[in-house]
Amino acid sequence: MGVIANVLRTYAIYRFIGLFYFSKTENKWIKSGVYVLFVILTSGGYYLLNNQYVNIFTNLVGLVLIVSTYQGSIKKNVLSIISIYSVNVVIESLVFSIIKTNGKSSDILESVNECIVSIGILLFVVVLEKTRAIKEKEFQIRSSLWLWLISVPVISIVIILLMLNSTGLGERNIEIEIAGILVINLAIFYLYGAVQDYYRQKIEKEEFFNRMEIYANQLDIMKNSYQKIKELRHDMRHHLGELKYLANTNEKKQLLAYIEDMELHMINTEEYVSSGNKEIDGTLNYLLQTAKKKLKEVDVSVSIPENLEIHNYLFNVILGNLLENAIAAAVKTERKYLKIHIKLKQNVIYIVVENSYNGEVKIKDNKIMTSKKDKKIHGIGLESVKRMVEEMNGMLDIQWKESVFTVNIIFYLEEIGKQ
DSSP states (O other), X not given: OHHHHHHHXXXXXXXXXXXXXXXXXXXXXXHHHXXXXXXXXXXXXXXXXXXXXXXXXXXXXXXXXXXXTBOOOHXXXXXXXXXXXXXXXXXXXXXXXXXXXXXXXXXXXXXXXXXXXXXXXXXXHHHHHHHHHHHHTOOOOOHHHHHHHHHHHHHHHHHHHHHHHXXXXXXXXXXXXXXXXXXXXHHHHHHHHXXXXXXXXXXXXXHHHHXXXXXXXXXXXXXXXXXXHHHHHHTXXXXXXXXXXXXXXXXXXXXXXXXXXXXXXXXXXXXXXXXXXXXXXXXXXXXXXXXXXXOSEEEEEEEOOTTOOOOOHHHHHHHHHHHHHHHHHHHTSSSOEEEEEEEEETTEEEEEXXXXXXXXXXXXXXXXXXXXXXXXXXXXXXXXHHHHHHHTTOEEEEEEOSSEEEEEEEEEHHHHHHO
16 A cells, blocks of 8 residues: 555656656656656665665655756756655645544554655645646636546545544555555546646647648748749840830830839739748738738838848747737727837847727736637737746837727847747
8 A cells, every 4th residue: 555655646746847847858668767766766765674764865866866857957956856855744744743543553554644645745736736727827627627636635535534533444444445545546637637738739739730831821922922033034035125115215104004013913912021031921921811801901010130040939929929819809890900010120129019909908916818718729818928028038018098909029139049
């Protein structure tokens, strides 16, 4: 039973560490091997030597081995080990202060303590995961389902305490039933983690296909533009002959009209932005196609150097979501107005996204809330955009008047290059 309790505790530690780290290696066998080694090391030290100092040593060594498979600074690694071990000690102390002997042997009491400690750590981690998911606006299951989920370890602890205080159950039966409870908890939370991973991967896959659609759209635009240039080059001799004739005959109006016709033929109606930066052009052209179809007034101005290299994922997510939110709000108004201005000045990128809106801004806890029905699927919300801007050491300012909503963002080029 103690080994099963240690397995459950190790799984809780795995989830705890997952809150703060990204895995250093894609080899799942290495990661799994380290966690198995942790179980063997801590269980062996406890049952073979049963010494307090040995237990502390094996736990700390095991945590060091686990943390070494994750990416992080020495300071972060030390803090994470201290945090995990401190939580373990605090919960263990609480359990030992609550559990009474009630005539049970020391062996069964130790096993029960280990089980309750393991379940308590898992419960703490699940609550911590929920807190972070709310704060970071990440995917999370419905609150009602989450409450049912955490009721499992809570009820498990209550049942274990009732069995411990029961006089009609033998110690052997108590051990078997508690072992079953531990296995059930481990299975339920493992499945819960698997479902979470599935939906996270599904969201990431959708984001990937959206990005591929943007790239495909930009490639089509580039292909059409190249085709127009190719056609012009093929007929250039005829065009030059006609222009020369009109110039020699002093047909100024016809000359200007002919040049305008050539210019119109050269314009790609689907290419709204042509700054030379593939990342920005792709995102803007893809979203502005929708804007041009749904809105009456679209003002676009992008003034950045052609050789400006911005390959930052967060930058394009921010830009794409701001435009999606602005278009969605502008569509609901009579004016149907959108403005997007981007310029580079003295190594600072200035972004202005302005749109008409219905005059209603929802504010909760000093935060602007989305009005979209499905908050998890449509966009990421201005508060999340603000958080990502701050991650890139940029600045975001939001203003709104009676009918116009404006978002101003400043990025420092050197900070974007670091991401």
